[in-house]
Amino acid sequence: MRLTVDGKSCMGHGRCYLMAPDLLADDDEGYVTIRDQTIDVPADQVEAAEDAVGTCPEQAITLIAE
Amino acid sequence: MTETAIQHEVVERDLGKCPVMHQDFAPEQAAGWHWDLGDQLRETSPVYFNTFAQGYWVFTRHDAVRDIYKTPDLFSSESITPWQPNPIYRFVPTQIDAPDHIKYRRIVNPWFSPRAMEAAEPAMRALCRQLVEDVAPTGECDFVGELGLRFPTEAFLSVAGVDTADADMFVHWVEDFFSGFGGDPAGLEKMTKALDGIREYWVAVLAERRNDPEPREGDLASHLLHSTFDDRPLTDAELLDMLTVLVLAGLDTTRATLGYIFWHLATHPEHRRRLVAEPELIPLAVEEALRYYPIVFGDGRKVTHDTEFHGVQLKRGDMVYALVAGANRDPREYEQADEFVVDRKRNNHMGFANGPHRCLGMHLARRELAIAVQEWLRVVPDFRIATDEELSERGGGSMMTLTRLPLVWEVTE
Numbered sequence: 001m002r003l004t005v006d007g008k009s010c011m012g013h014g015r016c017y018l019m020a021p022d023l024l025a026d027d028d029e030g031y032v033t034i035r036d037q038t039i040d041v042p043a044d045q046v047e048a049a050e051d052a053v054g055t056c057p058e059q060a061i062t063l064i065a066e
Numbered sequence: 067m068t069e070t071a072i073q074h075e076v077v078e079r080d081l082g083k084c085p086v087m088h089q090d091f092a093p094e095q096a097a098g099w100h101w102d103l104g105d106q107l108r109e110t111s112p113v114y115f116n117t118f119a120q121g122y123w124v125f126t127r128h129d130a131v132r133d134i135y136k137t138p139d140l141f142s143s144e145s146i147t148p149w150q151p152n153p154i155y156r157f158v159p160t161q162i163d164a165p166d167h168i169k170y171r172r173i174v175n176p177w178f179s180p181r182a183m184e185a186a187e188p189a190m191r192a193l194c195r196q197l198v199e200d201v202a203p204t205g206e207c208d209f210v211g212e213l214g215l216r217f218p219t220e221a222f223l224s225v226a227g228v229d230t231a232d233a234d235m236f237v238h239w240v241e242d243f244f245s246g247f248g249g250d251p252a253g254l255e256k257m258t259k260a261l262d263g264i265r266e267y268w269v270a271v272l273a274e275r276r277n278d279p280e281p282r283e284g285d286l287a288s289h290l291l292h293s294t295f296d297d298r299p300l301t302d303a304e305l306l307d308m309l310t311v312l313v314l315a316g317l318d319t320t321r322a323t324l325g326y327i328f329w330h331l332a333t334h335p336e337h338r339r340r341l342v343a344e345p346e347l348i349p350l351a352v353e354e355a356l357r358y359y360p361i362v363f364g365d366g367r368k369v370t371h372d373t374e375f376h377g378v379q380l381k382r383g384d385m386v387y388a389l390v391a392g393a394n395r396d397p398r399e400y401e402q403a404d405e406f407v408v409d410r411k412r413n414n415h416m417g418f419a420n421g422p423h424r425c426l427g428m429h430l431a432r433r434e435l436a437i438a439v440q441e442w443l444r445v446v447p448d449f450r451i452a453t454d455e456e457l458s459e460r461g462g463g464s465m466m467t468l469t470r471l472p473l474v475w476e477v478t479e
Contacts, residue, residue, distance in 0.1 A: 009136075011424045014180045018349075019411070029172070030179040030429060054412025057420050058136070 002064040003049050007035035009060035019055050020048035038064070084123075084378050085114040090463075091149075091363060097329065097457040100363050100466050104391030105404070113378055122148035122385035123378060124364065126392035128399040128416075130376045134367055134388040135420035138164060140375070141367035141386060143423055148366035148385035149463065155261065158307035160315070160423065166295075167422060173293045173300075174308065174426060177225075177286060183429045190221045190434060193230065194441045202445045202477070206452060209471040210325040213438075215240065218320035221434050222313070227285035228271060239263050240317045244464045261310065268309040272302070286312075316427045319361060320434050322467030326359035327352070327439060329471055330406060332451050337408045342447045345440055347409050352435045354410045356417030357394045363462025364389040365419060390416050391462070449475035 003023070005016075012030040023045045025033050041049045041063070053061045091100075107114070108126040116124050125131055134141050143161050145151045153161075159170035176182060194217050201207050219233040219240070239260040246257025268287065275288045282288035290305050300308075331338040341348055369384040380386070394415050397403040418425035425431065451457070452472035459466045 011420065011422060012175070012179075013418070013424060014429055015414075026180055028179060028181065029175040030181075051411055055414055057414045057416060057418075057424075059414075 001041040001043075001046055001049065001066060002038050003034075003041050003052075004038040004062050004064065005032055005035050006060045006062070009058045010035050011058050011060075013057050015055040015057070016052035016061060019051040020045065023048055024052060081115050082378070085111045086117060087111075087114055088117045090118055092461040092463040094458050094461055094469065097459045097468055099459065100462045101359070101391050101395065104363070104389055105395060107389065108392035108396060113376055116148075116387070119149035120151065120385070122366070122387055123380065124387045124389055125376060126389045128393040128396035131365075131388040131390060131393035131416060132420060133376070134386060135365075135416070135423070138167075138422055140370055140373060142370050143167075144368045145385065146366045147463075148364075148387040151368060151383070151385050154258070156307055157311040157314070158304055159426075160311055164422070169295055170304075170308070171422070171426065173290065173295070174312075177289065178426055178428075178430055180429045183225075183433050186225050186430075187433055187437070189224050191437050191441065193217065193220045193224060194434075194437050198441045198445050202475075205477040206472065206474045209328050209473050210321060210468050211470060213442075214324045214328070214471070215317065215321040217438055218317050218324070218431075218434055221430070222316045225430060226287070226312070227282065228287070232267070235263070235267065236313060236317060240313070240321075243314055244318055244460070244467075264310050264313055265306050268306055271309075272305055312427070315425070316430065318467065319427075319465055320431050322361040322465055323355060323359065323431070323435060324438055325468040325471050326361070327355045327435065328442075328473065329451075329457070329468060330355065330359070331439075331443075332449055332471075332473060334406070335448075337406070338443070338447070340408055341439065342443050345443070348439050349432070349436050350410060350413075351408045352432060352439065353413045353415065354406055354408060355435070357400070357410070357413055357415030358406045360390045360394045360415070360417045361465045361467060362417070362419070363391045363466060390419075446475050449473050 010031055014026060014030050016032055017024040017026050023041065027033050049063060053063055112127050112130065113123060113125050116122055125134060142163050145153055146161065147153060159167050162170060197213050197217055201213055207213060215237050216233060219236045220230040223230045223232060242256040242260035246253030271287045272291065275282065275291055278288060281292040287309060290300060290308060293300060341351055364387040367386050369380045369382055369386060371382050373380055394417060395403045418428040452474040457471065458469050460469060
């Protein structure tokens with residue numbers, strides 16, 4: 001499983017890295033650090049990643065099944 | 067006063083099959099009335115035209131509200147009150163569109179980022195703890211009139227780096243400003259005076275800091291004086307507009323949300339006991355309160371060009387109202403949408419709005435709300451509403467807030 005964040009959509013609500021603190025992190029302005037990047041989601045982080053997707057008000061996060 | 071801020075000129079137009087209603091959202095109502103109306107409007111009319119003032123479109127469901135927020139090039143923030151397309155105030159950056167909007171936001175975003183708020187938390191918690199310890203031995207209070215407004219005011223002044231003792235003045239200005247914001251002409255004079263008071267306060271703060279060679283540590287006004295916009299310093303008008311909107315957007319809103327959270331906890335002992343037993347759930351409960359009790363009834367925008375949108379034909383200059391109260395409880399988006407789920411996790415509510423104008427102070431507000439619940443429940447785990455009379459809330463034309471919330475509790479030695 002991989003996860004990607006649409007940089008244009010992310011508005012720095014700060015919900016995703018609270019839901020998935022071991023997967024995602026914030027920058028100085030409060031945006032998630034991996035805007036416009038795709039990362040691997042370890043098996044033990046899949047549920048947290050799904051929580052992050054479900055809590056993003058901007059629908060900026062997408063999970064990609066492999 | 068010779069004129070009011072509301073024009074009652076109704077534009078002639080072909081509305082097709084769109085329902086037409088006439089609704090004034092300014093009057094005070096029974097507590098919770100606005101969300102009940104939001105539910106009803108969402109289920110009967112995804113979109114309708116309200117002939118109040120010059121007339122405006124109301125979109126009631128989650129998908130349309132989200133699309134309005136996500137399409138700022140079509141929906142300008144030039145006016146955020148649909149009954150007043152040309153307001154007397156100018157909020158910066160609230161009412162600024164692209165490309166300038168993000169330039170202003172980048173000046174203030176770091177000040178209100180999650181990291182900055184984490185650093186500010188110990189000072190905010192100490193302020194709250196003191197207020198709770200002061201009121202706890204009295205066994206009663208009007209929560210929204212006392213701690214509910216006092217704490218966000220002191221917390222904001224602390225974060226801005228000015229004297230928290232100035233909270234007394236701000237509490238009055240905030241009350242007076244919002245008496246006129248919802249479109250009630252009788253409140254306009256008080257609103258204008260309150261705006262003058264707030265601006266004069268910041269004029270003095272800025273004057274005192276203007277000649278500093280370096281920005282003062284932890285001092286927002288000083289930080290703004292040393293900030294640049296397109297490589298030039300901010301103008302006095304910009305500085306005042308920014309500082310003023312922070313006061314108006316940050317104090318009343320948090321008080322209002324705190325009021326509804328404590329109303330909920332006072333009337334839902336099972337939720338209160340759960341949060342006492344599992345305080346780690348408090349941040350989730352706060353998010354659920356922001357979904358279930360959004361204090362912004364709806365959010366206005368001005369249409370920038372003719373287009374079809376969610377089934378109706380919009381014209382340039384039309385006002386639209388994105389009904390957050392309808393969207394946040396839309397069963398098409400949320401499971402158990404009509405229930406307060408105290409530990410709801412996947413909660414993409416729009417209580418702080420969406421898109422580029424999402425609430426600047428959201429990270430401050432969340433932290434204040436969680437701190438207030440934590441500190442209060444630690445000292446006063448059981449409390450109830452002190453009256454059998456029906457509580458009321460300010461009209462949704464402004465932001466809703468309970469007009470009073472009398473609480474009582476047992477005082478233990």
